[in-house]
Amino acid sequence: MNPTETNHFSMSEVDASCRVPLLALFGGAALWLVAGLALSLAAIMTFHKPDMFADCPFLAYGRAQAAANDLLLYGFCIPAGLGVMLWIFSRLSQSELVLPLVPVVAANIWHLGVLVGTVAILIGDSTGFAWLEFPRGSSVLLFAAFLLIAVSAVATFGARRNRELYPSHWFLLAALFWFPWIYSTTNLFLITHHPVRGVAQAVIDSWFSNNLVFVWLALVGVGTAFYFLPKLAGRPLQSRYLALFAFWTLILFGAWCGVPQGAPLPAWMPAASAVASSFLIVPLIAIAVIACKTVCGANVTCKGGPFCYVKFGTAAFILSGLMLVASACPQISRATEFTWFGPAQAQLQILGFFAIVMCGAIYELLPRVMGFVLPFPKFVRLQHWLFMLGIVLWAGSLAVGGVEQGMKLNNPQTAFADSTAVALIFLRAGTTGLLLILLGSLLFAANVLAMTLKWKLALLKSLLAAVKAPLEAAPASASLRRDQEVKS
Amino acid sequence: MKNGFSVFLAVFIALGLSWCGFVLGSVKQLGTAKQAAVLNSSDTYPLQRTGNATLGSQVYRANGCAACHTEQVRQDGVVCDVVLTAAGKKPTVVSNLVSTLKLTGLTREEADAVSDKIAAAGGSVETHIVASGADIARGWGIRRSVAADYLYDHPVQLGSLRAGPDLANVGARFPDLNWQLVHLYAPQAVVKNSAMPPFRFLFEVRKINLGGASSPDALQFPKDFAPPAGCEVVPSPEAKQLAAYLLSLKADAPLYEAPFTPVMTKP
Numbered sequence: 001m002n003p004t005e006t007n008h009f010s011m012s013e014v015d016a017s018c019r020v021p022l023l024a025l026f027g028g029a030a031l032w033l034v035a036g037l038a039l040s041l042a043a044i045m046t047f048h049k050p051d052m053f054a055d056c057p058f059l060a061y062g063r064a065q066a067a068a069n070d071l072l073l074y075g076f077c078i079p080a081g082l083g084v085m086l087w088i089f090s091r092l093s094q095s096e097l098v099l100p101l102v103p104v105v106a107a108n109i110w111h112l113g114v115l116v117g118t119v120a121i122l123i124g125d126s127t128g129f130a131w132l133e134f135p136r137g138s139s140v141l142l143f144a145a146f147l148l149i150a151v152s153a154v155a156t157f158g159a160r161r162n163r164e165l166y167p168s169h170w171f172l173l174a175a176l177f178w179f180p181w182i183y184s185t186t187n188l189f190l191i192t193h194h195p196v197r198g199v200a201q202a203v204i205d206s207w208f209s210n211n212l213v214f215v216w217l218a219l220v221g222v223g224t225a226f227y228f229l230p231k232l233a234g235r236p237l238q239s240r241y242l243a244l245f246a247f248w249t250l251i252l253f254g255a256w257c258g259v260p261q262g263a264p265l266p267a268w269m270p271a272a273s274a275v276a277s278s279f280l281i282v283p284l285i286a287i288a289v290i291a292c293k294t295v296c297g298a299n300v301t302c303k304g305g306p307f308c309y310v311k312f313g314t315a316a317f318i319l320s321g322l323m324l325v326a327s328a329c330p331q332i333s334r335a336t337e338f339t340w341f342g343p344a345q346a347q348l349q350i351l352g353f354f355a356i357v358m359c360g361a362i363y364e365l366l367p368r369v370m371g372f373v374l375p376f377p378k379f380v381r382l383q384h385w386l387f388m389l390g391i392v393l394w395a396g397s398l399a400v401g402g403v404e405q406g407m408k409l410n411n412p413q414t415a416f417a418d419s420t421a422v423a424l425i426f427l428r429a430g431t432t433g434l435l436l437i438l439l440g441s442l443l444f445a446a447n448v449l450a451m452t453l454k455w456k457l458a459l460l461k462s463l464l465a466a467v468k469a470p471l472e473a474a475p476a477s478a479s480l481r482r483d484q485e486v487k488s
Numbered sequence: 489m490k491n492g493f494s495v496f497l498a499v500f501i502a503l504g505l506s507w508c509g510f511v512l513g514s515v516k517q518l519g520t521a522k523q524a525a526v527l528n529s530s531d532t533y534p535l536q537r538t539g540n541a542t543l544g545s546q547v548y549r550a551n552g553c554a555a556c557h558t559e560q561v562r563q564d565g566v567v568c569d570v571v572l573t574a575a576g577k578k579p580t581v582v583s584n585l586v587s588t589l590k591l592t593g594l595t596r597e598e599a600d601a602v603s604d605k606i607a608a609a610g611g612s613v614e615t616h617i618v619a620s621g622a623d624i625a626r627g628w629g630i631r632r633s634v635a636a637d638y639l640y641d642h643p644v645q646l647g648s649l650r651a652g653p654d655l656a657n658v659g660a661r662f663p664d665l666n667w668q669l670v671h672l673y674a675p676q677a678v679v680k681n682s683a684m685p686p687f688r689f690l691f692e693v694r695k696i697n698l699g700g701a702s703s704p705d706a707l708q709f710p711k712d713f714a715p716p717a718g719c720e721v722v723p724s725p726e727a728k729q730l731a732a733y734l735l736s737l738k739a740d741a742p743l744y745e746a747p748f749t750p751v752m753t754k755p
Binding site for chain 2 (some may be wrong): 009044047050051052053054056057059060061062063065066124126127128129130135154158163164165169170173174178179181182185189190195196198199200201202203204207244247248251252255256260262264265266269272273276323337338340342343349353405409410411417418419420421423424466
């Protein structure tokens with residue numbers, strides 16, 4: 001099956017069936033994206049002026065940074081990914097979304113969970129585990145909401161007319177199974193009254209972080225790219241077999257990455273992780289080849305539309321994957337470990353790859369789902385430039401700063417303060433990039449929210465019309481006549 | 489893959505394998521760990537932290553200190569240092585011999601050869617095992633961090649970024665409580681060029697009552713950083729707990745997996 005072969009007569013109904021769930025997921029996601037980036041910017045200000053939040057515990061760097069990261073990951077990435085996934089599933093199934101009310105309720109539960117978790121981190125109630133800072137109450141909400149959305153997604157998948165699976169199906173379905181497994185395991189082992197003892201906590205946390213931030217985002221992002229790249233390029237995916245190979249190698253090797261090389265653990269753990277990471281090169285090359293072959297030769301010019309978003313995002317994914325491979329290589333990790341290189345990779349993965357692929361996908365699908373064009377079409381191109389420039393500046397300067405910092409850190413003759421100072425220069429330059437990304441996200445939020453508002457106004461108008469209509473018609477005049485009869 | 493079940497099976501195999509490795513494997517291998525025996529001693533390590541320090545680890549967690557500080561020391565390997573303990577009956581011969589030999593940073597074989605030479609000249613020596621590496625050279629620890637160091641921690645906060653220095657051994661490096669508190673209140677007062685943000689919200693600046701004595705808890709500042717006359721800075725319970733936690737961070741026991749020769753410092 002090829003996503004370009006669409007059945008036009010029923011597709012508008014298929015799109016319309018996704019309208020309310022997608023608005024519920026994307027509306028919140030857009031707000032969290034803006035909030036997360038703003039908080040990230042506030043956090044980074046501590047490096048410009050250390051005593052900025054000295055009297056404000058809520059914005060202490062450790063709290064604000066954790067909250068910002070979680071807002072980007074749980075607030076934006078996951079709901080946006082799930083929304084795009086629901087739409088792709090119903091498109092590929094050529095059937096309306098099954099149980100459309102369930103994801104609407106679930107989206108609200110999810111956003112509530114994110115709100116509770118973020119407030120908890122800011123008031124000092126974080127769990128202290130990287131990428132899992134939300135406390136238990138919030139985790140329960142997120143887990144329940146994810147399962148509900150998964151029910152609707154799997155039901156829509158089951159209702160497909162063409163039984164054959166398209167490559168995006170593999171990636172997206174795998175992501176649906178992946179998250180509940182890693183999230184429940186990690187919460188059950190770490191966030192309980194009887195957590196697992198000692199440093200095993202750190203192993204499970206790094207297993208979870210890698211499987212969420214690298215593998216889950218890769219599954220959803222690449223699955224989405226494999227749907228949109230052929231569709232927008234007007235060529236079939238090149239090829240299905242290579243995609244199958246990329247899928248298997250990505251999940252087999254990706255799941256073992258992420259244990260830091262210098263960590264105080266039994267030696268087999270970092271070693272296993274390093275071996276798996278070096279094999280990760282294989283799916284990265286496969287995905288790069290698929291993307292290149294599909295895109296090259298396409299008769300589409302890149303002018304800042306969704307096509308450019310997905311193309312840039314895929315390239316950023318390859319780069320972020322290569323950074324992950326590099327930082328697992330023992331020789332390189334000596335210099336990059338404990339430096340800003342790690343955050344640079346995470347930011348590239350989340351903002352450079354996933355966020356930009358999602359924004360492109362949403363810009364492409366939202367007008368179809370809503371049945372009218374984007375309110376600010378020019379923002380799409382502007383946002384693309386802001387994001388691209390911002391990500392290159394932000395992730396680039398963090399990565400270069402990280403390497404410089406690591407070189408100084410590894411030379412005991414250099415004072416420690418020098419390693420911080422050299423990183424600070426790059427960090428301050430990178431802040432400009434973060435500001436550009438924030439501006440871009442404002443444009444995205446403006447488009448999504450204006451669209452929601454427009455739809456709500458149209459809904460209200462038709463509702464008013466429906467309410468008014470019977471009043472002006474026969475019964476009203478009949479009662480008037482009755483009144484006159486009574487008077488006479 | 490033909491249907492949804494085969495995708496599920498693929499995930500089950502791929503994620504299941506890594507789950508068995510990193511989750512089940514680490515729980516089996518590390519989750520039942522007990523206190524370790526200290527080398528050449530009947531002591532066990534680590535000791536449970538005091539109540540205040542345990543509470544302090546929660547203050548550390550709440551404020552996300554691990555965002556900028558690691559608690560893990562890396563090590564490249566070990567080297568041997570040969571130390572002369574007694575010059576014997578012919579001190580001049582021994583000291584002449586010692587001055588021609590390289591005594592530090594040796595391999596085991598080199599150390600044995602050097603020891604034999606000195607012993608033959610009549611001196612007596614000890615061979616010390618010393619950890620090596622950039623972190624050790626910076627004085628951040630005596631040996632590398634190992635799993636046993638985190639036995640009683642929840643959450644275990646290894647950290648992944650060194651925007652600030654490593655803290656695995658900060659209690660041994662800066663054992664003064666007042667230093668720790670002043671550093672939290674105004675880092676630049678005790679560490680020149682520090683990039684650390686001050687944690688003033690953990691302290692209270694208050695007026696000293698007329699004729700009253702200042703609080704015994706009040707911070708003692710270096711000259712240029714003292715609060716205005718008539719005022720004092722008092723740590724909140726959280727600040728005291730955090731400082732107690734920082735003082736409790738000491739990885740100073742030689743263990744089987746991280747050996748070194750403890751050097752007695754003169755009192």
